[in-house]
Amino acid sequence: MNEQDFRALVEADAPLFSKIITCRPFSVPIPESPMQLSSNVERRVLVTGGAGFIGSHLCDRLLELGYDVLCVDNMFTGSKRNIEHLMGHSRFELLRHDVTLPLYVEVDQIYNLACPASPVHYQHDPVQTTKTSVLGAINMLGLARRLNARILQASTSEVYGDPEQHPQTESYWGHVNPIGPRSCYDEGKRCAETLFFDYHRQHNLDVRVARIFNTYGPRMHPDDGRVVSNFVVQALTGADLTLFGTGAQTRSFCFVRDMVEGLIALMEYEGDQPGPVNLGNPVEFSMRELAEKAVALTGSQSVFVSKPLPEDDPKQRQPDISKAHDLLGWAPSVHLEEGLRETIAYFEKILPETTSHA
Numbered sequence: 001m002n003e004q005d006f007r008a009l010v011e012a013d014a015p016l017f018s019k020i021i022t023c024r025p026f027s028v029p030i031p032e033s034p035m036q037l038s039s040n041v042e043r044r045v046l047v048t049g050g051a052g053f054i055g056s057h058l059c060d061r062l063l064e065l066g067y068d069v070l071c072v073d074n075m076f077t078g079s080k081r082n083i084e085h086l087m088g089h090s091r092f093e094l095l096r097h098d099v100t101l102p103l104y105v106e107v108d109q110i111y112n113l114a115c116p117a118s119p120v121h122y123q124h125d126p127v128q129t130t131k132t133s134v135l136g137a138i139n140m141l142g143l144a145r146r147l148n149a150r151i152l153q154a155s156t157s158e159v160y161g162d163p164e165q166h167p168q169t170e171s172y173w174g175h176v177n178p179i180g181p182r183s184c185y186d187e188g189k190r191c192a193e194t195l196f197f198d199y200h201r202q203h204n205l206d207v208r209v210a211r212i213f214n215t216y217g218p219r220m221h222p223d224d225g226r227v228v229s230n231f232v233v234q235a236l237t238g239a240d241l242t243l244f245g246t247g248a249q250t251r252s253f254c255f256v257r258d259m260v261e262g263l264i265a266l267m268e269y270e271g272d273q274p275g276p277v278n279l280g281n282p283v284e285f286s287m288r289e290l291a292e293k294a295v296a297l298t299g300s301q302s303v304f305v306s307k308p309l310p311e312d313d314p315k316q317r318q319p320d321i322s323k324a325h326d327l328l329g330w331a332p333s334v335h336l337e338e339g340l341r342e343t344i345a346y347f348e349k350i351l352p353e354t355t356s357h358a
């Protein structure tokens with residue numbers, strides 16, 4: 001669905017999409033400040049991968065909501081810069097640790113986000129990527145079982161592979177190459193999902209699985225090769241914008257603030273075991289449209305260059321978020337241009353520190 005169709009649906013008052021724009025992202029009220037936390041709300045939360053892009057925003061929001069946050073990260077793709085504003089916060093702790101090793105801490109909830117997420121990073125050491133997904137899941141599930149804690153897995157739309165169904169619903173089993181260069185990530189995440197649901201069936205563990213679709217925003221890595229950061233950095237530095245293939249392939253992009261609200265809403269969901277839940281923004285943009293927006297919003301003089309499509313690159317990926325909407329009352333609310341402006345402002349601030357382009 002393109003943005004025009006999406007807006008047309010909203011204007012026509014189609015029930016789902018009108019709610020998507022206006023609803024609050026929680027089915028149950030989440031306290032706005034520490035003072036409002038009731039005594040039965042879990043207080044200590046472990047965020048693995050908490051120094052990464054999404055993890056650091058999740059730590060911010062959990063602290064705002066009054067939780068004690070233990071951030072565990074091996075700093076492979078995470079950065080102290082992402083969490084430096086939290087250092088010294090009385091309810092925040094950082095522990096450098098690799099989730100492929102067992103961890104013994106006391107917490108009430110676990111968000112398992114530890115895993116490099118961009119192809120450049122997860123293909124750097126594919127064996128370690130699979131270990132992080134699989135051993136990391138086993139270790140965190142073991143910890144959750146010992147503590148009887150609820151645990152949420154940051155899974156991915158990559159479990160659908162190069163999908164033959166559009167948009168993808170949670171019931172779709174996917175179309176994944178088990179031996180390609182992306183398989184360490186895709187199959188690692190699929191195996192982690194298997195482990196999560198086996199722990200649920202076998203040990204009655206309270207698990208949540210979020211299938212995260214393309215997410216963007218401040219604190220993305222400037223050199224992670226993901227399309228939003230690529231285009232913004234290229235536009236800001238006056239470099240050529242790389243369009244793979246014809247640029248007609250589409251993606252949908254969810255702003256990180258929306259994603260964090262969705263993850264927390266899923267963690268807080270109190271109904272029956274919901275199964276995997278897609279979280280993402282269903283509005284699709286072609287790569288060419290995204291590149292044009294990046295150039296327009298940065299006022300760049302950059303030009304486009306074409307390169308062949310990478311192996312196994314999906315041509316289209318779009319979430320069906322009806323389940324998240326119906327169960328959690330969640331839907332994204334940040335428009336691409338608004339999110340891009342915040343992302344551009346972030347990269348404008350950090351680029352002189354991280355590249356030779358001043």
Ligand SMILES: NC(=O)c1ccc[n+]([C@@H]2O[C@H](COP(=O)([O-])OP(=O)(O)OC[C@H]3O[C@@H](n4cnc5c(N)ncnc54)[C@H](O)[C@@H]3O)[C@@H](O)[C@H]2O)c1
Pocket residue numbers: 048049050051052053054055072073074075076077078079097098099100112113114115116117118121132136154155156157211212213214215216
């Ligand atoms: N960003 C997206 O668009 C997206 C899409 C789908 C799924 N996800 C998932 O969300 C999670 C967070 O993604 P992100 O975009 O913030 O990526 P990121 O690379 O910024 O964050 C991942 C964090 O995990 C840490 N990490 C990696 N291996 C580890 C290990 N063995 N032990 C401890 N820490 C480790 C990294 O240092 C980093 O801080 C990942 O699990 C990813 O698979 C992200």
